[in-house]
Amino acid sequence: MNCRELDDLLHAYADNELDVANARALELHLQECGACSNAFATARAVKGAASHPSLYYRMPSELRDTIVRQVRHESPPSRPGWIVRRIPAAIAAALLLGVVLWGSVQWADRTSIASADRREVLASHLRSLQPPHTLFDVASTDQHTVKPWFESHIDYSPPVRQLASAGFPLEGGRLDYVHDRPVAALVYRRGQHVINLFVWPGESGAGVATDRGINLVHWSSGGMTFWAVSDLNPDELQHFGNLLRATDSAR
Numbered sequence: 001m002n003c004r005e006l007d008d009l010l011h012a013y014a015d016n017e018l019d020v021a022n023a024r025a026l027e028l029h030l031q032e033c034g035a036c037s038n039a040f041a042t043a044r045a046v047k048g049a050a051s052h053p054s055l056y057y058r059m060p061s062e063l064r065d066t067i068v069r070q071v072r073h074e075s076p077p078s079r080p081g082w083i084v085r086r087i088p089a090a091i092a093a094a095l096l097l098g099v100v101l102w103g104s105v106q107w108a109d110r111t112s113i114a115s116a117d118r119r120e121v122l123a124s125h126l127r128s129l130q131p132p133h134t135l136f137d138v139a140s141t142d143q144h145t146v147k148p149w150f151e152s153h154i155d156y157s158p159p160v161r162q163l164a165s166a167g168f169p170l171e172g173g174r175l176d177y178v179h180d181r182p183v184a185a186l187v188y189r190r191g192q193h194v195i196n197l198f199v200w201p202g203e204s205g206a207g208v209a210t211d212r213g214i215n216l217v218h219w220s221s222g223g224m225t226f227w228a229v230s231d232l233n234p235d236e237l238q239h240f241g242n243l244l245r246a247t248d249s250a251r
Contacts, residue, residue: 002029003036010036014043034132041130042123114204114218117227120178122211124185125196125229128176135187135194137174146173150184158184158199158224161247168195168240188240193232195240200225208238217241221248 013026030037128135138149147160153175162170168188176185178198188195203220210216215237217228228241 003033010040010043014040038127038130038133042127114207117178117204117225118209118211118216118218121196121198121227121229122214122216124176124178124198125214128174128185128196129194135174136172139172141170141172143170146170146186149173154182154184156184156201158186159222159244159248160186161244163188163240163243163247166243168243190230190232190236190240193230195228195230195232195237197244198227198229208234210234219245221245 009022009026013023030040127133137153138146140146140149141162141164143160143162147157150160150173151157160170160173164170168190171187171189173184173186175182176196176198177183178200181200183198183200186197186199188197201223202225203223204218204225206219208215208217214229214231215234217234217237217240219226219241226241226244228237228244230237232240
């Protein structure tokens with residue numbers, strides 16, 4: 001099996017839809033090809049992130065009950081005025097449903113960008129921890145080495161802070177990709193825990209999330225978007241984010 005053949009079967013394999021013979025041939029190829037192995041790790045990470053229950057909208061019980069009451073089959077009374085009296089109720093139900101759906105669309109518009117970014121940075125974080133991928137394109141604890149490296153490789157200058165005194169030492173960085181665009185990924189540590197800090201231009205709000213045991217802290221500052229991603233516990237990861245925000249605001 002070659003790389004082109006594997007590309008056609010990769011997602012079917014991730015979904016456990018391949019027959020035994022093709023699955024075995026694909027597994028042997030993955031053991032020999034690092035590029036395809038990385039592609040499969042990314043596909044599996046994205047599939048897991050996209051299937052998380054938090055991404056699905058559950059209908060409120062009040063809306064469900066309202067719809068059930070309106071569409072429940074009832075034997076019509078013999079009086080011809082029944083139809084006239086039922087029309088206002090049907091219109092009211094339709095309007096209610098329209099208002100709820102409109103609100104859901106507005107909510108989706110506000111959160112879809114952040115949700116898409118979350119899936120992307122989570123996949124990039126997981127991919128960075130998969131061998132033979134490396135965490136670093138530039139390995140250095142000196143912010144004055146890391147920052148100029150990024151300035152020569154991307155079209156913006158990410159803020160680079162050394163937080164070793166607070167227990168979050170900088171270890172380096174690399175170019176990564178979010179929505180097919182190169183972004184800065186700064187690498188910090190807390191004990192044995194790796195923290196990937198993704199930074200790119202633009203502001204997209206703030207929030208926290210936990211996905212597949214990985215914690216994410218998101219904020220915007222100074223015209224930049226930040227995502228801190230790690231298996232570090234949520235309180236410490238938020239403390240890390242607070243330190244960076246405090247450092248930026250003090251400058």
